[in-house]
Amino acid sequence: MRNFTLFVLCIIFATSCKIKLEKNNRNKAFLVDNVNPFIGTGGHGHTYPGATVPFGMLQISPDNGVSNWDWCSGYHYSDSIISGFSHLHLSGTGIGDLADILIMPINKKVDLTTKGTTRDLLPYKSVYSHLNEKSKPGYYQVYLKDPKINVELTASQRTAFHKYTYAESDRQSVVIDLGFAINWDKALKTAITIEDKYTISGYRYSTGWAKNQKVFFVAKFSKAISESTVTADKKIVSGNKAEGENTAVQLFFDTEKSDELYVKVALSSVSTENAKDNLDPESSDFETAKSKSAAVWNDALSKITVETPVDSLKTIFYTALYHAQLAPVTYNDKNGQFRKENDEISTAKNYTAYSTLSLWDTFRAENPLLTLLAPGKTSDMVNSMLAYYDTKKILPVWTLYANETNTMTGYHSIPVIADAYLKGIKGFDAEKAFQAMKTTMMQDERGLNLYKQFGYIPYNLLDESVTITLEYAYDDWCVAQMAKALGKNEDYQFFIKRSKAYQYLFDPATGFMRGKSEDGKSWNEPFDPKHSNHREHTDYTEGNAWQHSWFVPQNVEDFISLHGSNEIFTKRLEQLFTESSEITGSNVSADISGLIGQYAHGNEPSHHIAYMFNKAHEPWRTQYWVHHILDTQYNTTPNGLSGNEDCGQMSAWYVFSSLGFYPMNPASGEYEIGSPIFEKAALHLQGGKSFIIEAENVSNKNFYIQSATLNGIPFNKTFITHQQILQGGILHFVMGAAPNKNWGSKGKK
Known part of the structure; x- marks a missing residue:
């Protein structure tokens, strides 16, 4: 009888193992499906x-x-x-x-x-x-x-x-x-x-x-x-x-x-x-x-698993996760060799060389997503940028097949490198990386000569002056953070001071960042914040003043103080989403798409903006607008993206935001809390740890955070750090249909 019982138990155990194995296989197949x-x-x-x-x-x-x-x-x-x-x-x-x-x-x-x-x-x-x-x-x-x-x-x-x-x-x-x-x-x-x-x-x-x-x-x-x-x-x-x-x-x-x-x-x-x-x-x-x-x-898709009864949300999410892992692309051959723009043949040793670096787009969310999902590939991408620097003595802007296209503004290889280093990603020479960052921001190309001379770029001396100034200020902030981490205090002080260049261009009377003349006093007139002129005779890149006046992710608190108060700031920020969607001008940029008021989700400069309410102690507004963007700007049809996918950025925004957090300041090591849409989501991290996000009672109507705990301890902050995520654990939200204006409203502690 004992032997028979043991035999039955073995059959049950084997059957359960088979069922579990089949279930796991089905789950993996289901993600691709x-x-x-x-x-x-x-x-x-x-x-x-x-x-x-x-x-x-x-x-x-x-x-x-x-x-x-x-x-x-x-x-x-x-x-x-x-x-x-x-x-x-x-x-x-x-x-x-x-x-x-x-x-x-x-x-x-x-x-x-x-x-x-x-x-x-x-x-x-x-x-x-x-x-x-x-x-x-x-x-x-x-x-x-x-x-x-x-x-x-x-x-x-x-x-x-x-x-x-x-x-x-x-x-x-x-x-x-x-x-x-x-x-x-x-x-x-x-x-x-x-x-x-x-x-x-x-x-x-x-x-x-x-x-x-x-x-x-x-x-x-x-x-x-x-x-x-x-x-x-x-x-x-x-x-x-x-x-x-x-x-x-x-x-x-x-x-x-x-x-x-x-x-x-x-x-x-x-x-x-x-x-x-x-x-x-x-x-x-x-x-x-x-x-x-x-x-x-x-x-690749199983690095994040989500649970929801809404099939369309799974389709949008996993398609976004798929699109977020198409680029950058492998460039070196099996033997490590690859061709540079000057026809020099280089060899990638102990790393994979990547090309198709759409950095103006991807530094915002795509690259931060890869620091979570594929940190090894992130170090390879940094090494690819440094290989470019070896030849050009300047970091890349937008490389295609190892060619510099010089497309778009700023030098956003800099925040990608800073983000990687500050998050503890190894596998590249940090001193060399810093020198590359510093050298890039101290040369004279692409308006940096004007930026160094005036502290900002005068509109009458270079087109797209406002956007370029704001982006150089952010790049400077990233260089400063890298300098601080490496103990280079003199460099830190220099670049952190220069990172406040946005202060030159803020007009308190209108609340907009505006083109300023070389005299340091005169604004570009006449001024229409809805006006767009695509890539020529304009102060803004692929947008207008409404969309580009918010790019100060490195110091939102100071940016708010320039407005005068949290109340003035939030009123203007709310107006961004409720203003009429009229875009004026005879040469309007086609990139201005996905409009919610004047907010343009179809182009990257808008992507961080909805999360800025958190810094003004009104996180329920972030929760409302993030949910609204998730709900209206993505769907399962061929028209399911409201603008250019841009090598993963449009999709990375969705991946982060649907999970409930987003890198508003990409190189800060912090993620602003938004509004999760899945009942449960798990990030399966390197080293076997998992970070789980639970959203109790979540639905299309219940998108406001009522309360939260992190590993069972009450959590009342509007941000979570990269290190907290890497440690693994459970972030549990209780969701409801009305805003809880007490949760997270006291801001960063």
């Missing part, structure tokens, strides 16, 4: 739906072939034509580039010598329907109606995998067009070589947003090439090689064995030999790569 990569592919989101892995080197995705602002990623949901599938894409930027190494499967011989400047003249384009299109993390599928070919794409860290299924007995062919270009991009010099029956290689040099972009590639096919037509500059050439500004090739394959054709593609910024080295081994196949890609994404 919640992601909808089509969110942001409509409207002004500028995201792509194709296949990649977290921070992957390649982004294999469809290109519609249209050169227009809303096609910056190569794809827009409103379209119905595909021109091909290229291997490099930008996620949610406002400038279009890349779309390198285009491949398109077809079923007939086409004339590649046709000259044309629009996609209408492309002989290999095809109609498609969203009804026969699917996208999941690491996988994309579409049916091309014209050639009747089903296309499936997946990717690993450095290899793209294509699977083409042709109609039975159809001719199996592929076009590779290295002259294909959209938006800012233009091919300068390209080359194709048919190396053997299964392999082609080549390169594509181009200019655009990245002025010196060199991409080398290799493509291996599962079937032997039976016939080929090679062209150079729209002329057929003999032999297996072609070189010119525009080269292309059409390849034909044997159709007897199967209707499927597989292609593997790898790239390199250095050489075709490195591209071959980057190519996954012969043993790797499409289905294996697809499964591995899904598993990698499962792991």
Whole structure:
């Protein structure tokens, strides 16, 4: 009887283990199932739906072939034509580039010598329907109606995998067009070589947003090439090689064995030999790569788990978490080598080199999110910036394929480095990093000469003077914090003093930051706080005075005192959200989107503003407006982002804010409390610890914090520190439908 009982208990135990294992597997799969990569592919989101892995080197995705602002990623949901599938894409930027190494499967011989400047003249384009299109993390599928070919794409860290299924007995062919270009991009010099029956290689040099972009590639096919037509500059050439500004090739394959054709593609910024080295081994196949890609994404998404009965919230959240891990992208080859803008070949030793650093956007929330989720990658990104500094003797602004685009204002590699160091992230040379920060802010480029001379940038000497001054002041504050941490008191005193440059531009009569003349007295007149003039003859970058007058995250208390009192400050801040949404001017910036009053959630300068009520001791206003933004500016449709995704920033705002806290001052090591929307959320941190946020009674109506405890102890602060989160524990909120004006109202202690 005893043995029988033991036998039964063993069965029960084994069964329970199996159930638990299956449940865990289902949970992981469920996270991937919640992601909808089509969110942001409509409207002004500028995201792509194709296949990649977290921070992957390649982004294999469809290109519609249209050169227009809303096609910056190569794809827009409103379209119905595909021109091909290229291997490099930008996620949610406002400038279009890349779309390198285009491949398109077809079923007939086409004339590649046709000259044309629009996609209408492309002989290999095809109609498609969203009804026969699917996208999941690491996988994309579409049916091309014209050639009747089903296309499936997946990717690993450095290899793209294509699977083409042709109609039975159809001719199996592929076009590779290295002259294909959209938006800012233009091919300068390209080359194709048919190396053997299964392999082609080549390169594509181009200019655009990245002025010196060199991409080398290799493509291996599962079937032997039976016939080929090679062209150079729209002329057929003999032999297996072609070189010119525009080269292309059409390849034909044997159709007897199967209707499927597989292609593997790898790239390199250095050489075709490195591209071959980057190519996954012969043993790797499409289905294996697809499964591995899904598993990698499962792991990446499982760093945060949320519980809510509202499925749409899960979809928005996990899609945001997905988008927040697309960029920056791996840039160095498997052997560590990568090309710099000056054509120097460098080697990343003991770190991964990253490119696509959209720092004006991502320093606000995307990079702080990565300090929680991927601190190792954060140190790699800092090392990537320092490698750039080694060459330029200045830190990067916005790098694409190792090229400095100098796009946007400020030097926001500085807060990213300061944030990493102050949060205890290791793996980079702190002294070198500080010298890079200091040297950058003491040089004379991009208006810093004026900033040093006047203490601010006069509007009559440089456009966008207000935005640039405010952002340099913040960068100075970050340098000061780094100096203080390293015991450099003289540097600390210098930069902390200069970080108050915002005081020069505040107009107490209007409550706005305004352009000031070099005489130190005269304001830029006439003044209309709603006026926008996109990137020229303006005091504000991609916005107006309403949106840009609040960027003093480093010293909100002093900023409030400039207004005169908490009451005046909160009245003006509340008016930002309730003012009419009229934007005046004949050249209004398209980036001003997602308007709530004059608050523009579709562009980054607004992202911290709703959290500033906390510093004025009225946190219930932060809770109201954060909830309102979460509720109105994100949804599950292709138009689900209210502005450019900008390499993860728009999504990182959602990830943080939906959890209930946000890095209002990104390099402070503190997060302002907002309004959590999930019943329970858990951050699974390195070292095995978890930080759990519970929101008792939370609902779409119950978004006000009534009370809170941290690890069982009453918690009445409107902020929580990075170190408190890293220690793990439980932050428990009780939520209600009416504001509790006593909770957190006494401000920071």
